[in-house]
Amino acid sequence: MSDRKNVFLFYNNTDVTEDQINNLKDLGRSYGFRLVQNAEDANIIASIGGDGAFLQAIRKTHFRDDCLYVGLNNKHLGFYTDFDINDLEHIEAGLQSDTLEVLRYPTIEVTVDGVQSFQCLNECSIRSNIIKTFAIDVYIDDIYFETFRGDGMVVSTPTGSTAYNKSLRGAIVDPKLKSMQLTEIASLNNNEYRTLGSPLILSGERELVLKIVQDGNDYPIIGADNEALSIRHSHEVRIKLSEKVIKTIKMKDNLFIHKVKRSFL
Structure with missing residues (x-):
């Protein structure tokens, strides 16, 4: 990170104290890092407050692929947060050694009715907004696959497989796939x-098309990671693996397998 010194902090004042922030700033300055007020001027974006804050930091800064994202938690380490803001010694140890590495997390690109496009790091969910069976015609590479009836569907990335997807008894997928x-x-x-x-696990070369059956339930709730989108009317949702990746910093001794074991076993 020697050539990346401009840091933007993304956090909610209710998640951290002023002393915690000041201590973190002092540590950063001692290693030559500069705090910037605008995310556009940063080449490192650090979120504080857990995996939810990390997802929001990426979304609010428009999924930048020209910077590094760092996650700091205030309680327990998560899948995207390798550092604890209360453990400055651990953060400093990472700055002083070669124990850090850059991971590239895949994202999915979602296009609604060929007009509105957005990205997700965890998942895109499509759910009924009324108490009525939701019908979706599912196509894979424009080949009809099935007609789904139920409450909705979730399309997740490998890193998102441990989130909403897992609560639906989906498979946990290695992020390297x-x-x-x-x-x-x-x-x-x-x-x-x-x-x-x-x-159903699909190759990154596939394109998934979800055509919402227009039977009076055509105002679904579309979720992008941990945020609901205000899309009023939807006919077709196209989803594919995006060429854009999110670069994040992690400790070499905190692998995906370690995180799964720590979180679920």
Whole structure:
């Protein structure tokens, strides 16, 4: 990180104290880092407050692929946060040694009705906004696959496989696999309606198309990571692996396997 010295801090004042922020700033200055007021001027964006804050930092700074993102937690280490703001010794040790490495996390690109596009680091979710069965025609590479009926669907990245996807009994996917996963939310499976009924992992070269059946339930809730989008009317949602990746810093001794074990076992 010797050539990256401009740092923007992304945090909520309710998540950290002024003393914690000042201590972090003092440590950064001692190693030549400069605090900037605008994210556009930064080549390092540091979020404070857990995985949710990390996701918001990326979204609010428009998924920049020309900078490094760093996650600092205030309580427990997460999947995107390798550092604890209360453990300055650990942060300083990382600055002094070669124990840091840069990971490149894949994102998915979502296009609604061929007009509005956005990216997700964890997942895109499509859910019914009324108490009524939600119907979606599923296409893979423009080949009809199935008609889904239920509460909705989630398309996740490998890193997002441990989030909403896992709560739906989706598979945990190694982030080194360029892929995306389609998982159902409370699907109907009976003599009349039938879906795959299990998570489906797709190659990063595939394109997934979800065509919302217009039966009066055509105002779905579309979620991008941990944020709901205000998209009123939707007919078609296209999802594919994006060419844009998010570069983040992690400790070499805190691998994906370590995080899964720490979080779930």
